[in-house]
Amino acid sequence: MRAQDEKYIAAALELAKRAEGLTSPNPCVGAVVVKGGRIIGRGYHRRAGGPHAEIYALRQAGRKAEGATLYVSLEPCSHYGRTPPCVDSISSAGIKRVVAAMKDPNPLNNGKGIAALKRHGIKTDVGILEKRAGQLNEAFIKYITKKMPFVTVKAAQSLDGKIATRTGDSKWISGEEARKFVHHLRSKVGAIIVGSRTVLKDDPLLTARIRGGNEKRPSSAGSKKQPLRIILCGGSKIPASARVLNSEGGEVIIAKARKNGKVGIKALLKYLAKRGITHVLIEGGGEVIASAFEAKVVDKVCFFISPKIVGGRQAVTSVEGNGIGRVSKAIEIKDATVRKLGCDFMIEGYVRN
Numbered sequence: 001m002r003a004q005d006e007k008y009i010a011a012a013l014e015l016a017k018r019a020e021g022l023t024s025p026n027p028c029v030g031a032v033v034v035k036g037g038r039i040i041g042r043g044y045h046r047r048a049g050g051p052h053a054e055i056y057a058l059r060q061a062g063r064k065a066e067g068a069t070l071y072v073s074l075e076p077c078s079h080y081g082r083t084p085p086c087v088d089s090i091s092s093a094g095i096k097r098v099v100a101a102m103k104d105p106n107p108l109n110n111g112k113g114i115a116a117l118k119r120h121g122i123k124t125d126v127g128i129l130e131k132r133a134g135q136l137n138e139a140f141i142k143y144i145t146k147k148m149p150f151v152t153v154k155a156a157q158s159l160d161g162k163i164a165t166r167t168g169d170s171k172w173i174s175g176e177e178a179r180k181f182v183h184h185l186r187s188k189v190g191a192i193i194v195g196s197r198t199v200l201k202d203d204p205l206l207t208a209r210i211r212g213g214n215e216k217r218p219s220s221a222g223s224k225k226q227p228l229r230i231i232l233c234g235g236s237k238i239p240a241s242a243r244v245l246n247s248e249g250g251e252v253i254i255a256k257a258r259k260n261g262k263v264g265i266k267a268l269l270k271y272l273a274k275r276g277i278t279h280v281l282i283e284g285g286g287e288v289i290a291s292a293f294e295a296k297v298v299d300k301v302c303f304f305i306s307p308k309i310v311g312g313r314q315a316v317t318s319v320e321g322n323g324i325g326r327v328s329k330a331i332e333i334k335d336a337t338v339r340k341l342g343c344d345f346m347i348e349g350y351v352r353n
Contacts, residue, residue, distance in 0.1 A: 002128075008034050008071040009101050009128045015044040015053070016073045016136060021188040021208075022047055022225070025276040027074055027104075027140040029053040033061040033095070035068035048276075052077065054086045058093045066094030073133050075104040075126065078116040087113055091120040099125045101133035105141045139189075139279035142299065148273050149280045152300045153289050154185065155318040156344075162310035163286060163318045168201050170316075177342030178304045183209050185302065190277035191228040191250075193268075195288040196236040199244060206283075207249040226250035228277065232263040232288055265295045290321025293331055298351045301333060305345045 015030030023029075023045050031053035033041030041064075043056025054076055058065055070076075076086040076098065090098060098117050103126060104110055114124050134141065139150035156174040157163050164170035172179070186192060186208035194206065206229040226249045231238060234257040238245065244252060255263045272280060282292050292298050303318070324330060336349035 005071070005099050005125065005128045008032055008039070008069075009073065009099060009133075011039065011042075012053075012071050012073045013101065013129065013132055013136060015042060018044055019046050020136075021190075024048065024190050024278045025140070025143060027137040029072065029074045031057040031070060031072040033057045033065050033068050033070055035061075035064060040064050040068065049082045052083060052086050055083075055089055058089055058095075061093070067096050068094075069097040069099060070095045071099045073101045074137070075100045075102065075109065075111075075113040076117065077104065077109050078113040079108050081108075085113075085116070087116040087120065090117065091122065095122060097123040097125075099128055101128055102126065102130045106144050138299075143273065143278040147270075148297075149190070149269055149277050150299050151269070151280050151282060151292065151297050152185075152189070152302055153282045153292060153298050154182065154302045154304075155284060155289060156182075156304040156306065157318045158306055158308045158310040160309050160311060161317050162312070162315040163284065164201070164316040165310055166312040166314035168316070170202060173308070173310075174304045174306050174344050175342040178306075178344040178346065181341055181346065182304075186227060186281060189227050189279040189281040191230055191272055191280045193230045193232065193280060193282045193288065195285050196231055196233045196238055197287070198283070198285045199231055199238055199242055200236055201285075203243050205243050205247050205249060207247070227281070228253060228272075228275075230255060230268070232265075232268075233257065234262060262291060265292055265297055269297060284318070286317050286320030290319050290323075293319065293351075294321060296353050298353075300350050301348065303347045304341070305347060307343060307345075 011032050012030040016028040019028050026048045030044040032039050041057040041061030043053045045053045054072055070090060076090060078085050078087045104113060114126060117124050142148060142150045155163060158173055163173060187210050192206050207226055228250045229244055230253045232255050255268055257263050282289060332352040333349035334352050336347055339346045
C-alpha cells in the first residue's frame with residue numbers, strides 16, 4: 001500500500017509543478033483520483049481564485065469517483081476562501097479515502113481539513129512524500145507562517161568567486177545552459193531584486209524568458225505573470241534609457257536608500273509580502289547580496305560556478321560587504337546539492353540562520 005500511495009502522490013506532485021509561479025499567494029497543489037489501480041481524474045490548482053486541484057480531478061472522474069481514492073499534494077481545505085471548501089465536494093463525490101502528502105501550514109486549515117474528512121466517514125492518511133511536497137511549496141510555507149517572502153540569492157561566478165572583472169565586464173561568466181535555468185528560476189518567483197550598479201553595468205531586462213523566448217506556459221496553465229523588477233538605488237541614478245525601464249515585463253519599483261545610504265531590505269520584504277509576493281529572487285550585485293545575508297533574510301542560495309579563473313584584487317566578488325572576521329562565523333549552507341549545467345556547476349542549498 002505504501003508503494004502505491006507514493007506512486008500516486010508523486011503523480012499529484014508532478015501535476016502541481018505545472019503551475020509553479022502561477023498560483024501565488026496560494027500553494028501549488030496537484031490531485032489524482034484512483035480507482036481499480038487506474039487514474040480516472042487529474043487536476044492541479046492553476047491560479048489564485050480558481051478551482052482547487054481536487055475539484056478539477058473530481059470533475060474529470062465524474063460519477064466514477066464514488067468509492068475511489070483521492071491523492072492530493074496538500075491537505076484539502078475545509079474553510080471558505082475565494083472558493084467553497086473542498087472537503088464538501090470530496091464527500092459529495094463519494095470518495096472513500098484521501099491520501100495527502102502534507103498538512104496545510106495555513107492556520108485556517110491546518111489539520112482541520114483532515115478532521116472534516118474523518119467526520120464525513122472518509123479514511124485519511126497524511127505524510128506520504130512529505131519532504132518533496134514541502135520543498136515544492138517552501139515559499140508558500142514561509143509566507144503563510146511568517147508573513148514574509150521566501151528569499152533566494154542567485155549568483156553566477158568564476159571558480160575564484162568573481163562576478164565581474166576589474167573593469168566591470170561580466171558577460172558572460174556562466175554558459176548558455178546556466179542562463180536558461182536562471183530564466184526558469186525567474187518564472188517561479190514574484191519579484192527580482194538587483195542593485196542600481198547592476199543595472200548600470202549590465203543593463204538587464206530582468207524578465208523571465210522561457211521556452212525559446214515564448215513567455216507563456218501551455219495553454220492549460222495560463223500565461224506566466226512576469227515578476228516585479230525591483231532596483232535598490234543607493235545613490236547611483238538609473239538612466240532613462242535603461243532597458244529595464246523601456247521593456248515589457250513586470251512592474252518596475254525603484255527603492256531608494258535611507259539616510260545611511262542603504263535600502264532597508266527587511267522593510268522592503270514586508271511590503272512585498274503585503275502585496276502577496278511569496279518568493280523573491282535577489283540577483284546582485286555583491287553589495288546587495290551581502291546586505292541580504294547581513295540582514296539574515298536569505299533562505300536559499302543558487303550559485304552557478306563557471307570553471308574560469310578571473311583573478312584581480314579589484315575584481316567584483318559575488319558577496320561583498322564587510323564580511324566576517326573569523327571563519328567560524330561563516331554562513332553555513334545545509335542540504336547542498338550540485339548539478340552540472342553545460343560547462344557550469346549549480347550549487348543549491350539552504351541557509352542555516
